[in-house]
Amino acid sequence: MKILLVDDSLLDRKLAIRVLMKAGISQEIIQAEGGEQAIEILATNYMNICLVLLDWQMPKVSGIELMAGMVKIPELSKIPIIMVTASNSDENKKAAYLVNPNLAGFVGKPYKPEELLAAVKPFLR
Amino acid sequence: MQEENLQPLDLMKFKEIVRLESSRLGLRALSTEGETSFTLALALSAAVKKVFYEKSEMIFSAEPALEKKAITQFVHKMRVDAMEKFNTTTVFAAIQLAFNQAELEKQTCLLTLIVYMEQKFLPEFMRLMQYPYIDYDNETEVKDGCGTLVNLIAGQYKREMTVLGYKDLMMSPFESYINTSPDGVSIPKGMTEKYELSFEVEETKRLVVELVSLDILPKLIPLEKRAAKKVLVVDDDLTNTKLIESFLQSEGYEVIVAHDGEEGLKKLKSRPDLIVLDVQMPVMDGYEFILEKKNIEGANQIPVIVLTAREGMVDMFKVEGAREYLIKPFQPAALLHSIQRCI
Numbered sequence: 001m002k003i004l005l006v007d008d009s010l011l012d013r014k015l016a017i018r019v020l021m022k023a024g025i026s027q028e029i030i031q032a033e034g035g036e037q038a039i040e041i042l043a044t045n046y047m048n049i050c051l052v053l054l055d056w057q058m059p060k061v062s063g064i065e066l067m068a069g070m071v072k073i074p075e076l077s078k079i080p081i082i083m084v085t086a087s088n089s090d091e092n093k094k095a096a097y098l099v100n101p102n103l104a105g106f107v108g109k110p111y112k113p114e115e116l117l118a119a120v121k122p123f124l125r
Numbered sequence: 126m127q128e129e130n131l132q133p134l135d136l137m138k139f140k141e142i143v144r145l146e147s148s149r150l151g152l153r154a155l156s157t158e159g160e161t162s163f164t165l166a167l168a169l170s171a172a173v174k175k176v177f178y179e180k181s182e183m184i185f186s187a188e189p190a191l192e193k194k195a196i197t198q199f200v201h202k203m204r205v206d207a208m209e210k211f212n213t214t215t216v217f218a219a220i221q222l223a224f225n226q227a228e229l230e231k232q233t234c235l236l237t238l239i240v241y242m243e244q245k246f247l248p249e250f251m252r253l254m255q256y257p258y259i260d261y262d263n264e265t266e267v268k269d270g271c272g273t274l275v276n277l278i279a280g281q282y283k284r285e286m287t288v289l290g291y292k293d294l295m296m297s298p299f300e301s302y303i304n305t306s307p308d309g310v311s312i313p314k315g316m317t318e319k320y321e322l323s324f325e326v327e328e329t330k331r332l333v334v335e336l337v338s339l340d341i342l343p344k345l346i347p348l349e350k351r352a353a354k355k356v357l358v359v360d361d362d363l364t365n366t367k368l369i370e371s372f373l374q375s376e377g378y379e380v381i382v383a384h385d386g387e388e389g390l391k392k393l394k395s396r397p398d399l400i401v402l403d404v405q406m407p408v409m410d411g412y413e414f415i416l417e418k419k420n421i422e423g424a425n426q427i428p429v430i431v432l433t434a435r436e437g438m439v440d441m442f443k444v445e446g447a448r449e450y451l452i453k454p455f456q457p458a459a460l461l462h463s464i465q466r467c468i
Contacts, residue, residue: 046131064152065144068150069142
């Protein structure tokens with residue numbers, strides 16, 4: 001099973017991958033540069049994805065919008081989503097949980113490696 | 126979880142669900158991109174199309190390309206090098222819009238409109254607009270010609286905005302230039318956004334319009350809520366009608382669908398406020414439909430928006446009273462704007 005990492009910033013993607021690799025997480029990580037690309041990846045590969053790490057602020061289709069669509073699609077609603085975002089105000093957190101009551105985690109950027117790992121580990125098999 | 130028989134998802138449907146859900150929940154506002162200033166840019170694109178549709182024989186060969194651009198600015202002036210747009214001698218003219226005359230005089234405008242055109246193409250444009258022939262060796266005449274054009278476009282843009290429910294704005298006299306403006310063009314003071322719209326005639330870029338506006342502009346001139354209206358969509362393409370239907374419903378319209386002209390005529394009984402009409406259809410095509418519609422009592426004044434893949438078709442429909450046209454493929458938001466202008 002694979003992890004889908006959705007973030008428009010290359011630097012942020014590299015950082016997240018390094019944190020996960022260093023911690024010995026062996027799952028393959030698929031990268032998407034934005035919501036639109038994530039939609040395409042999910043549509044064909046959802047059966048192989050065990051976790052989505054999702055940035056909020058992205059051009060075109062944002063993370064919160066992608067998530068709003070995912071929760072309405074039965075095949076996708078079961079995939080756990082962790083938001084990894086700089087938009088980590090309490091209001092935004094509330095909005096994210098309103099959109100997806102089963103949100104698997106909310107990690108604010110910038111994060112310490114332990115924070116990301118703690119959020120991710122329960123969902124890896 | 127890893128079962129072999131799991132099927133890929135329908136991509137179009139997935140995208141549509143994302144779009145519908147985010148508009149239902151109002152999530153766009155929580156995102157980075159200002160949908161609202163994009164809306165203003167779309168209204169401008171519609172205004173330009175309308176100026177030419179009404180005044181000239183000319184139809185653009187594609188839906189205008191709309192791009193968000195960065196601004197190089199200094200002290201509320203924008204650096205302008207018109208040569209970048211066409212690579213040849215280029216004439217351009219700018220106009221500012223503000224709340225009132227006093228604001229204009231203080232140079233605290235809300236938005237700036239700039240129209241760029243090749244010098245050699247300008248006389249052709251003015252002839253199409255039924256203006257007297259311009260001597261393009263005479264710099265003043267050429268500059269004035271471009272000024273006239275920006276005046277027409279800005280005037281129409283103001284009307285588009287009031288139709289959309291925004292306040293009526295005041296317009297400054299135009300300023301025109303050739304190639305480069307050494308001191309730049311005045312733009313609003315504050316955080317601004319720039320959109321560039323490119324228009325093609327016979328598949329060649331012939332006209333560029335730029336919009337520089339305050340990013341908070343939509344909040345300054347608020348939009349009113351509109352009432353629910355009935356739209357009849359006549360198109361044989363099922364994917365198309367599904368998309369238009371769900372999009373318009375999410376925007377609060379009642380939608381009736383017909384899959385050819387004959388069915389469309391029958392459904393006129395439900396008294397739609399507007400018709401969105403495809404051209405190529407089996408049984409009865411869009412052209413026959415618009416001709417037949419004239420003979421039906423009470424149906425003649427229902428506005429029609431024509432959807433077509435070929436710009437050449439538009440003229441025929443214009444003669445028969447079509448109000449607006451959209452060239453496929455178009456942005457759903459562009460359709461919404463056409464509808465808002467018609468009803």
